[in-house]
Amino acid sequence: MQRSIDALLKQAASALSDAGSDSPHIDAAVLLCHVLDKPRSYLLTWPEKELDDSQLSAFNALLARRLTGEPIAYIVGEREFWSLPLKVAPHTLIPRPDTERLVELALDKMPPQACTVLDLGTGTGAIALAIASECPQAQVTGIDLRPEAAALAEENRIRLGIANARFLSGSWYSPLDSQERFAVIVSNPPYIDATDPHLDQGDVRFEPKSALVADDEGLADIRIISEQGRLHLNAGGWLLLEHGYEQGQAVREILTSLGYQQVSTAQDYAGLDRVTLGCWQG
Numbered sequence: 001m002q003r004s005i006d007a008l009l010k011q012a013a014s015a016l017s018d019a020g021s022d023s024p025h026i027d028a029a030v031l032l033c034h035v036l037d038k039p040r041s042y043l044l045t046w047p048e049k050e051l052d053d054s055q056l057s058a059f060n061a062l063l064a065r066r067l068t069g070e071p072i073a074y075i076v077g078e079r080e081f082w083s084l085p086l087k088v089a090p091h092t093l094i095p096r097p098d099t100e101r102l103v104e105l106a107l108d109k110m111p112p113q114a115c116t117v118l119d120l121g122t123g124t125g126a127i128a129l130a131i132a133s134e135c136p137q138a139q140v141t142g143i144d145l146r147p148e149a150a151a152l153a154e155e156n157r158i159r160l161g162i163a164n165a166r167f168l169s170g171s172w173y174s175p176l177d178s179q180e181r182f183a184v185i186v187s188n189p190p191y192i193d194a195t196d197p198h199l200d201q202g203d204v205r206f207e208p209k210s211a212l213v214a215d216d217e218g219l220a221d222i223r224i225i226s227e228q229g230r231l232h233l234n235a236g237g238w239l240l241l242e243h244g245y246e247q248g249q250a251v252r253e254i255l256t257s258l259g260y261q262q263v264s265t266a267q268d269y270a271g272l273d274r275v276t277l278g279c280w281q282g
């Protein structure tokens with residue numbers, strides 16, 4: 001049996017391609033790097049190097065999981081977001097590149113002086129940790145309904161050595177004191193309608209429905225976050241929400257009808273409506 005790096009990559013990529021992966025070569029390389037605990041450059045430098053028995057069986061086990069469609073991020077337990085390597089687990093959404101747009105827009109609204117920031121539905125802690133890492137003047141709170149997610153976010157915080165963030169567990173604003181106010185509230189909440197066929201495709205099938213699906217055509221959680229956000233924003237504070245590419249108008253209407261000002265929608269890297277923001281004047 002062939003067991004050189006080069007041969008294994010070719011075989012695996014061909015099997016992954018047959019199984020419908022749209023990134024078979026990258027998938028194969030990422031799994032092999034994970035087994036070998038080496039960077040991608042190693043595969044290119046040592047194409048003839050052979051795997052030993054235990055490496056080979058570990059690689060085959062990971063490959064079998066990917067062939068069933070399981071997301072690479074869950075298999076290797078890690079995904080990079082905002083250049084931060086984050087641990088991920090099946091009870092959290094896998095951080096998406098498009099959510100970095102939400103971070104960029106939030107950074108743009110950050111006051112230069114000491115301030116507080118809230119990330120609702122923090123999952124792996126991706127958004128909270130990205131903002132905390134960029135803004136030493138900010139104290140960032142991340143909240144997740146699931147205690148396992150809040151614990152994972154805290155683990156990511158410790159691994160990354162980020163001191164100015166904390167993670168709490170509970171439904172939306174419930175773990176906070178009624179008095180607590182923030183300069184910026186961000187969220188990538190569930191926003192997909194339960195009947196959306198996209199839920200039966202690709203990586204999304206393996207992600208927790210609780211992180212993806214919301215009632216009321218996907219708008220129920222966005223509405224709750226926006227309504228209650230008025231009680232937790234400083235005067236002049238900003239609310240920024242990620243949403244589906246067809247929800248821009250609906251989210252602008254929600255924010256405007258609740259009294260938010262300067263409401264606008266920004267696009268993701270594909271040019272699609274993705275983040276709506278508004279300012280609370282108090």
Ligand code: GLN
Pocket residue numbers: 096188189190191192204211212213
């Ligand atoms: N953007 C994600 C997707 O379409 C969904 C993220 C979310 O529901 N918050 O898969």
